[in-house]
Amino acid sequence: MRHFLDFEKPIAELEGKIEELRRTSDAGGIDVAEEVARMRDKAQALLKTTYAKLSPWQKTLVARHPDRPKCLDYIRALIEEWTPLAGDRAFADDAAVVGGLGRFRGRAVAVLGTEKGSDTESRVLHNFGMARPEGYRKARRIIELAGRFGLPILSFVDTAGAFPGIEAEARGQAEAIARSIEAGLEAPVPFVATIIGEGGSGGAIALAAADRILMLEHSVYSVISPEGCASILWRDAAQAPTAAEALKLTAEDLRRLNLVDAVVPEPMGGAHRDTAATLAAVGDKVWDSLEPLLALDGATLCARRREKFLEMGRNSVV
Incomplete structure (x- = not known):
């Protein structure tokens, strides 16, 4: 059964009537x-x-749609x-971050991603x-492994943010995220990241410190969720639509600000x-982004990647 968002109710009503007509036809031969x-x-x-006039908040809802393809769908x-x-070779495995090795269009690659899950059981499994x-230490381990063996890195990001629990903070959440970002910036291999749904806070950039950052049209990428921003600024999560507008979190906004590449x-x-x-479509765009990077040596990739992120801080003005 298709899940409709609140702003899609008129569409849902029409599609419901179409389905009702079809059932009537099947039953009565009309x-x-x-x-x-x-x-x-x-x-x-x-x-x-x-869909031609979605607000930033509506795009956020589309990015969170339960039927949206997840990281493991892209990997498969x-x-x-x-x-x-x-x-992570230190504490445990974290199913929220998936990673491994494989071949993308015949080329050996390392792959990372955040997996939300597609039903109740898998959502709980992947937190x-x-x-x-x-999870971020596992990501760092795989990024460093890719660097040692000369494997390009592909990542697929879909997360509301890092887990905010006390136990995560006790085990060094901020340090783990920072080290993962550092590993991405220093990887001597091509790195292409794709925001496929939500790209929330440091939990997203930990897997997206890449040479090329792609975003799906209705994905979002921001320093904080609209609800979190609204709770801080207005003490009212109901102000999330206003916060979404101010955060400039849509693909269109971020491309205009040169914070994403395509x-x-x-x-x-x-x-x-x-x-x-x-x-x-994502496969084609990832390949188009990756192919030119394959001709560059590790030192050049690292220098260009570092400059790319420094430039964001110098010139990106909202």
Whole structure:
């Protein structure tokens, strides 16, 4: 059953009527093809109109859509000979961060990502994509492994942020995130990161300190969630839509500010409406971003990556 967001209710009503007409036709042998086609055209036009003018808050809701393709969907679709790696070699494994080795279009690569899960059981297993320190230490281990063996790094980011629990802080959450960012900046290999849903706070940039940062059209990337920002500034989480506007968290805003390198268009109505097309589009864009980097040596990559992030601080003015 398709899940509709609040602002999609008129679309949901139309699609519900279409489904009802189809059931009526099947049960009574009535020919309603012409009426179904008319209503389908109307629903598509409404979908197009709605998605052409999404607010930053509505884009945030689309980025969080429960049916949106997750990190493991991208790995299954794009990575061959996938071999997952587990553990941080210090404390434990963290299922919120997935990583391993495989082949992307014939080339050996290291892959990282944050996995939210797609149903209740998997969401609990992956802690809703909120990593603990051991997750970021695992990411750092895989990044350093890729550097030693000359493997390009691909990451797929979808997280509301790092896990905020006391036990995570006790085990060095901030240090683990900082070390993961440091490892990304110092990796002597090509690194392409893609924001596929939410890119929240340091929990996202820990896996996105890359040569090329891509964003799906309806993904978001920000220093804090709109709800968190609203709670701090207005003491009222209900102000989240206002905060989303101020945060400039959409792909369009971030591309304009030169904080990301490219935006990957989504199917009309969001990635969840055509998962196969989304996965293929991301694969093509990742390859287009990765291929030019393969010709560069490690020292050049590191120097350019460092300058890229320093430039963000110098010139990005909201």
